[in-house]
Amino acid sequence: xKNFKSGHIAIIGKPNVGKSSIMNFLIKERLSIxxxxxxxxxxxxxxxxxxxxxxxxxxDTPGTHKPRNILGKNxxxxxxxxxxxxxIIVFVVDAQSGIREEDDIILGKLxxxxxxxxxxxxxxxxxxxxxxxxxxxxISKSFEFKEIIPLSAVDGTNMDILLSKILDFMNAGPKLFDxxxxxxxxxxxxxxxxxREKVLNLTWQEIPHSVAVFIEEFKQRENKNLMYIRGTIxxxxxxxKKIVIGNKASMLKKIGELARKDIESLLNKKVYLELWVKVQxxxxxxxxxxxxxxxx
Numbered sequence: 001x002k003n004f005k006s007g008h009i010a011i012i013g014k015p016n017v018g019k020s021s022i023m024n025f026l027i028k029e030r031l032s033i034x035x036x037x038x039x040x041x042x043x044x045x046x047x048x049x050x051x052x053x054x055x056x057x058x059x060d061t062p063g064t065h066k067p068r069n070i071l072g073k074n075x076x077x078x079x080x081x082x083x084x085x086x087x088i089i090v091f092v093v094d095a096q097s098g099i100r101e102e103d104d105i106i107l108g109k110l111x112x113x114x115x116x117x118x119x120x121x122x123x124x125x126x127x128x129x130x131x132x133x134x135x136x137x138x139i140s141k142s143f144e145f146k147e148i149i150p151l152s153a154v155d156g157t158n159m160d161i162l163l164s165k166i167l168d169f170m171n172a173g174p175k176l177f178d179x180x181x182x183x184x185x186x187x188x189x190x191x192x193x194x195x196r197e198k199v200l201n202l203t204w205q206e207i208p209h210s211v212a213v214f215i216e217e218f219k220q221r222e223n224k225n226l227m228y229i230r231g232t233i234x235x236x237x238x239x240x241k242k243i244v245i246g247n248k249a250s251m252l253k254k255i256g257e258l259a260r261k262d263i264e265s266l267l268n269k270k271v272y273l274e275l276w277v278k279v280q281x282x283x284x285x286x287x288x289x290x291x292x293x294x295x296x
Contacts, residue, residue, distance in 0.1 A: 004053040006173035007087035008046075009166055012061050012079060014102035017094040018122040021153035023047045023060040026163060029182050030262075032060045032192065034197070035293055046184040048177050054167060055175050059086060070285050083109060088169055090162070094123045095127045095150065098135055099142075107142050116169040119145045120162055125152035168241045188218050189294055190266060195259045195275070203243055204256060210236040211244070212283065212293050227267055230274045233285055234293075244277050252277065 011019045020032035028045040049056040061079040083089060091110065093103060110117055119139050124132055132150050139148055147165045151158035183190070193211040199211050217230040233255075235241050245252045252275055260273045283289045 003053060004172065004174070005167065005170045006056070006176055007170050008057045008059055008082075008085060009088045009090060009170075010059045010061060010082035010086035011090045011092060012082065012106060013092035013102065014094075015062075017092045018153050019092050020060050022090070022092060022120065022122065022151075022159075022162075023058045024049060025153045025156065025159055025183055026056075026058060026142065031183050032193075044082055048182050048184075050177075050179050050182075053178065054170065056170065057176065065152070069288060070287055078098070080109065083113055087115065087171060088166055089113065089115060090120050090166070091117060091145075092120045092122050093139065095121050095123045095132050095135060095137065098131075099138055105141075110143055116146045118162070118165055118169075119143075119148045121148065121150040122153060124150045124157055125155045180221075187267065188215050191215060191218070191229060191263050192231065192267070192293075194262045195233070195255065198255045198258045198262075199233060201245060202251065202258075207235070207240055209284070212295075214293055221272075222268075226270045226272060227263075228272050228274075229263065231276070232282055233275060233277045234280045234289075235277065236279065236281060236283060238279055241277050241279050 011023055012020055020034050023032055023045075024030055024034065024047070027049045031047045032045050037115045044062075045060045047058045047060060049058065058080050089110070091106065093099065110277045117221055120154065121132060121139070134149065136148055141146065146169060149158055149162050149165065151162055153159065164237075177184075192215050193214045196211060199207065199213070203211075212234045214232045214234065215229060216232055217228060219228055220226070221228050233244055235244060243251065244255070246254075255272050256275050260271050263273065280286075280289065
């Protein structure tokens with residue numbers, strides 16, 4: 001198609017700056033899970049926006065941090081690889097916390113990248129304008145960004161401007177995915193992430209980094225518009241298992257109820273969801289388990 005544009009846009013930044021929320025807003029799908037916990041995204045997730053004259057593939061990347069195990073090292077590696085593989089980079093900064101050490105580390109890496117880089121200052125819906133201006137000034141002096149855009153992925157402030165600027169800097173190219181496709185991930189993977197999201201949002205501070213979800217069964221029941229899903233929630237300690245299960249299985253039931261609603265919306269069919277909790281010591285340091293979970 002003449003004048004058609006396509007390419008990859010890496011959304012990078014430190015943990016918990018709203019990278020997933022930005023991608024979800026742009027592709028108009030609830031693809032990447034969103035929680036208030038840092039390091040929620042554990043691998044590059046592609047979200048595809050199909051437009052009349054363009055196909056934009058957004059890469060939601062793990063937050064850059066100091067890794068403490070194999071999982072963490074792989075998360076950082078994938079985020080750094082996206083800098084080199086993408087056609088355009090969107091560096092996300094938190095308007096509330098301002099520029100921190102983690103941002104400076106990423107800025108140092110960007111200086112070795114020869115491609116268009118935009119800066120999105122996210123969460124302007126929860127800070128006053130006078131606080132944003134010094135951040136914009138500091139950012140403009142730290143790197144030669146093509147554009148610096150204060151925005152909010154929550155209320156949509158200036159998100160149209162971000163999309164417009166991405167299109168301005170995107171090169172011509174062919175379609176890389178079918179029009180109906182909005183991600184490179186399987187439904188099974190998305191389901192596991194939806195379950196993990198509910199665990200993260202409902203449990204205490206002790207749980208987040210220690211939880212993973214593996215889908216053991218994912219099959220259509222014969223002669224019924226019903227999907228049977230059996231998932232195992234992995235934790236690293238017996239104490240964490242007790243928290244996830246809760247008193248008389250109350251927490252696990254709540255996790256299942258909330259996850260099932262989102263999964264039914266995703267699959268557009270009734271779902272029977274069965275969840276179990278298993279203790280797996282140091283699974284984040286076990287390459288075999290990480291491969292089984294799809295993180296390696």
